[in-house]
Amino acid sequence: xxxxxxxxxxxxxxFHGWASQPNLRTVQGEIEAAIxxxxxxxxxxxxTCAGRTDTxxxxxxxVAHVDLDGVSVGTLARRLRRILPADISLLHASEAPEGFDAxxxxxxxxxxxxxxxxxxxxxxxxxxxxxWPRGLDTExxxxxxxxxLGENDFASFCKKRVGATTxxxxxxxxxxxxxxxxxxxxxxADAFCHSMVRSLMGALVTVGEGRQEPGWAAQVLASRARDxxxxxxxxxxxxxxxxxxxxxxxxASRAIExxxxxxxx
Amino acid sequence: xxxxxxxxxxxxxxFHGWASQPNLRTVQGEIEAAIxxxxxxxxxxxxTCAGRTDTxxxxxxxVAHVDLDGVSVGTLARRLRRILPADISLLHASEAPEGFDAxxxxxxxxxxxxxxxxxxxxxxxxxxxxxWPRGLDTExxxxxxxxxLGENDFASFCKKRVGATTxxxxxxxxxxxxxxxxxxxxxxADAFCHSMVRSLMGALVTVGEGRQEPGWAAQVLASRARDxxxxxxxxxxxxxxxxxxxxxxxxASRAIExxxxxxxx
Numbered sequence: 001x002x003x004x005x006x007x008x009x010x011x012x013x014x015f016h017g018w019a020s021q022p023n024l025r026t027v028q029g030e031i032e033a034a035i036x037x038x039x040x041x042x043x044x045x046x047x048t049c050a051g052r053t054d055t056x057x058x059x060x061x062x063v064a065h066v067d068l069d070g071v072s073v074g075t076l077a078r079r080l081r082r083i084l085p086a087d088i089s090l091l092h093a094s095e096a097p098e099g100f101d102a103x104x105x106x107x108x109x110x111x112x113x114x115x116x117x118x119x120x121x122x123x124x125x126x127x128x129x130x131x132w133p134r135g136l137d138t139e140x141x142x143x144x145x146x147x148x149l150g151e152n153d154f155a156s157f158c159k160k161r162v163g164a165t166t167x168x169x170x171x172x173x174x175x176x177x178x179x180x181x182x183x184x185x186x187x188x189a190d191a192f193c194h195s196m197v198r199s200l201m202g203a204l205v206t207v208g209e210g211r212q213e214p215g216w217a218a219q220v221l222a223s224r225a226r227d228x229x230x231x232x233x234x235x236x237x238x239x240x241x242x243x244x245x246x247x248x249x250x251x252a253s254r255a256i257e258x259x260x261x262x263x264x265x
Numbered sequence: 266x267x268x269x270x271x272x273x274x275x276x277x278x279x280f281h282g283w284a285s286q287p288n289l290r291t292v293q294g295e296i297e298a299a300i301x302x303x304x305x306x307x308x309x310x311x312x313t314c315a316g317r318t319d320t321x322x323x324x325x326x327x328v329a330h331v332d333l334d335g336v337s338v339g340t341l342a343r344r345l346r347r348i349l350p351a352d353i354s355l356l357h358a359s360e361a362p363e364g365f366d367a368x369x370x371x372x373x374x375x376x377x378x379x380x381x382x383x384x385x386x387x388x389x390x391x392x393x394x395x396x397w398p399r400g401l402d403t404e405x406x407x408x409x410x411x412x413x414l415g416e417n418d419f420a421s422f423c424k425k426r427v428g429a430t431t432x433x434x435x436x437x438x439x440x441x442x443x444x445x446x447x448x449x450x451x452x453x454a455d456a457f458c459h460s461m462v463r464s465l466m467g468a469l470v471t472v473g474e475g476r477q478e479p480g481w482a483a484q485v486l487a488s489r490a491r492d493x494x495x496x497x498x499x500x501x502x503x504x505x506x507x508x509x510x511x512x513x514x515x516x517a518s519r520a521i522e523x524x525x526x527x528x529x530x
Contacts, residue, residue, distance in 0.1 A: 010388050011389055060387060086386070086391060087388045087391075089391075121351070122274055122325065123275050123276035123323070123351070123354050124274070124276055124325065124390075124393050124504070125389075126276070126351060126352075128389050239389070
């Protein structure tokens with residue numbers, strides 16, 4: 001058995017998220033089926049990814065691994081590219097280095113959330129830029145973001161799962177205008193719990209609209225409980241842009257450490 | 266009757282081009298039907314646009330005009346936005362100044378053509394960036410482009426129409442990398458004849474691949490006849506980005522001049 005690393009991009013608009021579900025079109029399901037087809041497998045090989053994106057969330061830098069028997073990575077990639085649907089792109093396929101685990105070896109995930117706060121839709125980017133009807137104060141959003149950085153319990157921004165910690169290290173949460181009316185928010189963390197990025201965005205947008213002061217974000221964080229005033233923002237504005245891994249000689253130790261401390265997404 | 270100016274964006278992927286055709290979904294057809302619906306017109310009002318885009322070609326800065334009886338532009342815009350399909354966006358609606366003609370008053374049209382020359386598709390932009398399997402030499406393309414600038418007979422790059430001139434003034438044709446593997450070509454002219462931008466792109470790509478020297482573009486231009494080696498590039502890489510008009514006091518004279526010298530698109 002050899003472990004293969006797959007770097008992937010996809011348009012989440014046509015999928016019920018990453019994770020396989022019976023009778024629903026999912027990214028994992030499509031890729032596992034494609035691998036089974038090109039390798040003529042009786043039992044599909046199982047994919048593990050770095051960030052299990054929700055329904056409608058996109059990726060430009062998703063990473064997954066799969067363990068396969070005696071396969072040339074080049075041949076696999078060529079055949080997969082021939083049959084994968086147009087909304088999934090295999091960016092790169094490679095033999096994974098010793099100790100590599102797409103999920104547990106990852107050091108950080110980077111997401112970008114895009115809004116047009118003039119409420120206007122560019123039809124060419126409508127699938128991944130959210131039209132927002134009210135103007136946003138990006139300075140206030142960045143002040144609010146500053147209150148959330150670092151290692152914190154993000155229970156206020158997560159869908160709680162029994163037995164799973166909600167402590168995460170938020171490495172970056174920064175808001176910038178990429179054009180006159182487009183607001184891009186970059187979010188980096190060691191890992192995210194469920195719906196965390198879109199809840200963080202909901203809090204920032206509430207501040208950006210002036211409905212709460214920036215300090216309110218700190219109160220929400222401290223409460224460690226879901227606040228109904230924190231909306232979960234629409235999925236289609238969110239793109240998993242990148243997953244960062246340590247140098248090869250630290251892949252295995254990183255995976256051991258991550259498995260011990262949390263059940264990351 | 267008052268003339269209304271409409272600034273429009275659309276995803277050309279779902280349309281058989283701008284111009285109305287029986288039983289086919291077109292941009293003009295959709296907008297004329299929407300106007301007829303919101304104004305309860307028995308006979309649809311006819312739209313005139315600055316650049317009649319072909320099947321699959323997109324727009325971010327299309328301009329059209331329509332003559333309507335006693336209509337508040339604000340009300341028209343609000344109602345149109347409620348019923349226009351998601352792949353058409355009404356960016357702006359305004360009362361047209363005296364003498365304005367969306368087609369004949371225009372001074373220039375600006376198009377951008379986008380290619381990914383690593384052959385990789387970003388699923389999020391696959392609708393408007395063409396995946397090209399071979400790397401392109403943008404310097405050679407720019408040298409070739411330089412041979413085509415100015416007022417020329419572009420018969421070699423046009424689908425000929427009886428009685429219509431193919432003389433145009435090419436104001437800009439410039440190739441640049443907007444990222445590692447994305448090549449953006451900007452094309453500006455007073456007007457374009459049919460398939461001209463995509464034929465110019467075909468010639469540039471042939472040079473960019475090294476299959477012809479840059480000087481070949483000058484030969485093709487001078488031949489004033491369609492050359493089978495000049496391919497018409499795929500429609501979906503092309504976006505009408507902007508239409509430029511003169512100051513209001515020159516709109517009418519510009520329209521008279523343009524009508525006299527050519528039948529522009």
